[in-house]
Amino acid sequence: MTDLEFEELCIRCGGCCGSFDGNPCEHLRRDEKGLCYCAIYENRFGWHKTVSRRELECVPIIEKLTEEWIGEHVCAYKRKFEKN
Ligand code: SF4
Numbered sequence: 001m002t003d004l005e006f007e008e009l010c011i012r013c014g015g016c017c018g019s020f021d022g023n024p025c026e027h028l029r030r031d032e033k034g035l036c037y038c039a040i041y042e043n044r045f046g047w048h049k050t051v052s053r054r055e056l057e058c059v060p061i062i063e064k065l066t067e068e069w070i071g072e073h074v075c076a077y078k079r080k081f082e083k084n
C-alpha cells in the first residue's frame with residue numbers, strides 16, 4: 001500500500017480529532033460537504049488545544065490506533081487494521 005493509498009482510506013469523519021465528543025481540536029474544520037479537514041495539516045503533529053482549551057497531542061493515525069475515542073467504530077483505519 002502506498003502512502004497515498006493509505007491516506008485515501010480516511011473518510012474524514014474527524015473522530016480522531018474529537019469531532020464526536022463535543023470538544024474537538026481547535027484546528028478541526030468542515031468543508032462545504034461537511035467533511036472534516038485540518039487547518040494546519042502540514043504542521044499538525046505536536047501539542048495543540050481543544051476548543052475548550054484542553055491539551056491534545058496530535059500524532060500519526062497509525063500511532064493513535066492503540067487509543068480509544070468516541071466514534072472510533074467509524075474510523076476506516078480502526079475498521080481495517082483492527083480486524084486483521
Ligand atoms: S492538529 Fe491534529 S488533532 Fe488537530 S485537527 Fe489537525 S489533525 Fe486533527
Ligand code: SF4
Nearest residue numbers: 010013014016075076
Ligand atoms: S477517525 Fe479515522 S477515518 Fe475519521 S478522520 Fe480520523 S483517521 Fe480519518
